[in-house]
Amino acid sequence: MNILDFSFTAYEEEFQLDLTQRLARILPKNWQDESYVINNSNEKWLHLAEEITKDLSKDRLLTLAWPKKYGGLEETNLKQTIFNHVISYLAAPINNIAGIQWIGPTLMMHGNEEQKTIYLPRIAEAIDKWCMLYSEPTAGSDLASLQTRAIKNGDNYIINGQKLWSSNANFANLGLLAARTNPEAPKHKGISNFIVPMDSKGISINPIEDINGNKNLNEVYFDNVIVSAKNLVGHENRGWYQMASSIDFERSGVGAFSNAKRNIEKLVTIIKDNPNIAKNKKSARDDIADRWIELNTGFNLAFKIPLLQDAGINPTYEASVSKLYGAELTQKIAQTGMSILGMDGQLKNNSVKYSAADNYLASVANTIASGTSEIQRNTIANQGLGLPR
Ligand SMILES: Cc1cc2nc3c(=O)[nH]c(=O)nc-3n(C[C@H](O)[C@H](O)[C@H](O)COP(=O)(O)OP(=O)(O)OC[C@H]3O[C@@H](n4cnc5c(N)ncnc54)[C@H](O)[C@@H]3O)c2cc1C
Structure with a gap:
């Protein structure tokens, strides 16, 4: 092909x-x-x-x-x-979307043979659940400034610090942690990644209720947590480069567009079944048509990524293009849904069984999670177009 x-x-x-x-x-x-x-x-x-x-x-x-x-x-x-x-x-x-779609592929690229043999089949067999422990209160977009410390102590590392927004950490039994191993080195060169059992002594997890009432996001605290040196992924202080791969895997998903398709199709069905809903809203037809065109553009961006991978090319800025477009499309569809359904869309169990309000609230996080839209645009400008910083 x-x-x-x-x-x-x-x-x-x-x-x-x-x-x-x-x-x-x-x-x-x-x-x-x-x-x-x-x-x-x-x-x-x-x-x-x-x-x-x-x-x-x-x-x-x-x-x-x-x-x-x-x-x-x-x-x-x-x-x-x-x-x-x-x-x-x-x-x-x-x-375990994180384990399947981005942590597993990262271990495949950077883990040693023993780690791959132990952990990858357990993801495939749906035994383990993983979470990503990168972001901190003062390190999100500027992830390289993370402060969580890992200090070598014999055959172990001792971890202290705090992670934030760790999706599904409250359901996970394993985490991929980024921690600073060399505070003297330039910030990108002093980070290492570790596989951390989430039931380790000294880890406490505090779920945060999101805007929709879900409890999947977490604060995770590390208080003198002992992690075996065997759990270091790749080389010490080379963690930044592994993080870049895992973030690209995360941004590569097609899910935003698949979701967009089901939401647009649902809105089309609602309008066909209830013509009165859109009767006095002149822009409804145009808005839906625009979203449909954008959706098809988005699918092309998303499916380009596996085609590149299958051709042996490692997508980088292409992942940011797809992620950015998908996140912003998700928000536009949510806004279209709100404007078409009006007051009815505010109700969770409304007559058309479509909670436009829930969708609208959930979509706010899309342009923040796995890198904000500003950061995606920076990546596209720098890596994709070679523009000066
Ligand atoms: C739903 C959700 C799930 C998440 N799951 C995880 C997870 O599982 N694991 C994990 O580690 N993290 C997770 N995160 C954290 C996420 O990666 C960060 O929230 C994100 O990278 C932004 O960081 P921040 O929140 O610290 O915002 P900040 O970095 O403080 O950004 C604040 C604002 O400044 C802008 N900004 C910052 N730097 C620049 C720049 N250089 N140029 C232009 N604008 C800039 C940003 O775009 C943003 O608008 C999740 C977040 C969300 C919302």
Whole structure:
């Protein structure tokens, strides 16, 4: 397949259909309605995530582009992206997205053979749940200024500090931690990454309720936490370069567009079924048409990434292009939904079973999580276009 050819082969189409049918058998019958109003720290959501993640892991579908020896099927990155697309499009609850989509691939690139052999198959088999422990109260966009310290002590490191906004740390049993190992070196050159068991003595986790009432974000405190030197990933003080890869993996997801597709399709259905909703809103048709065009542009940006990977090219600024476009499109769709549904959209259980308000509130974080839009634009300007800083 040519990199500019974004169509799926018959084999990929068949995979998409099979996966959709498989998930339809597991998801509750009314899931397509319920999924628009349920929040993802709800018991039902968590229970379904457990069931679906286990089911998919049986056929190694979570990690199908990984090498067989680490629990994959050695399929293409494009097929993995189709998998991710179907999951998000159906809003199928799934666990350990961080482990599957960005921490696992980072360990594959930078971990030693022992770490890969221990941890990667456990991600593929849906045994472990990971969280990413990078951001701190004073280190988000400027991640290299992080202050959490790791001091070598014999065969161990002793960790002290605080992490913030750690998604799903309250559900994870393992974390990928970035900590400063050399405070004398320039800030990018004194950071190391560690695999940390989240039940280690001295770790305390404090969930933070978000704007939608979900409890997936956390503060994580490290108070003299002992981590084995065996858990150092790659070389000491080279952690910054590993973080750059994991952040690129995180930004590469297709999920924003798959979600956008289901939201636009839902709005179209609502308007068709209830023509009065959009009757006096002249811009509704134009807005939806614009979102649809943007969605199709976005899919091309997102699917370009696995095609580059399958061609042996490592995407960098392309991940920022896709992430930025997806985050801003998500917010535009949320605004379109609010303006079309008006007061009805403010209600969680409204007549059209679509909580525009929840979507609107949730979308605020999209242009912050995994790097703000300003940071994506900086990356595109510097790395993509070679503009001076
Ligand atoms: C939902 C969500 C989930 C998250 N999950 C995780 C997680 O699992 N693990 C983790 O480690 N972190 C996580 N984060 C943290 C996230 O990576 C940071 O919030 C993000 O990088 C921004 O950092 P900050 O919040 O410190 O904002 P700041 O860096 O303080 O930025 C404040 C403002 O200044 C702007 N700004 C800063 N620097 C520049 C610059 N150089 N040029 C132009 N503008 C600039 C920013 O764009 C922003 O508007 C999550 C965040 C959210 C919202």
